[in-house]
Amino acid sequence: MSTRPTYAGYIAMSLDGFIADANGSVEWLDPFNAALGEAGDDGGYGDFIGPIDALVMGRATYEQVMGWGWPYEARAGYVLTRQMDFTGDNVTAAGDITALRTAIEANGHRHIWIMGGGETQRAALDNGMFDNLQVFVMPTLLGDGLPCFAPGKQHNLSLTASTEMPGGIMKLDYAIKE
Secondary structure: OOOOOEEEEEEEEEOOOEEEOOOOOOHHHHHHHHHHHHOOOOOOHHHHHOOOOEEEEEHHHHHHHHHHOOOOOOOEEEEEOOOOOOOOOOEEEEOOHHHHHHHHHHOOOOEEEEEEOHHHHHHHHHOOOOOEEEEEEEOOOOOOOEEOOOOOOOOEEEEEEEEEEHHHEEEEEEEEEO
16 A cells, blocks of 8 residues: 555646736635535535645745734644745745655645645645646636646646536646556
8 A cells, every 4th residue: 555645736727728817816716706605515625624634735835825814723834935934833944845745744634635726736746746736717807817837847637527617617626557
């Protein structure tokens, strides 16, 4: 039996591939979250977050999350940042993805959510960390913003499921083929 941790993605993006608007805001998601809530649907978030014991994110994502207050209970956070003067509660910071991965695995985490942003997701993808990815495609075109994945090398994915959700949202589940 493998002792390798599992790394998963769970992210919403606009149809044109953005996770945040040009100002870095995710408020554009509010109407879609409301539509799910009205339908009594959490987008599978409860099932997804249940086994998660650590989260990986970039510094900008961490700062945005902290603006809401840490909503992930006692789960550990790992922040990928070039600014090593960084400190935060319940988080470990590293300057590169290899050091971050080493810290995660040294601390015994087993189920890790790679949250974002686009540079963090790209670094994790390019370093073979993703096992699976759930992408929620929102029926809107932002026109500009922060991409779901920063530019990088090609990766082929295998679609394992697609689900139409309330509000015209499409959930796409992928396994990462490496």
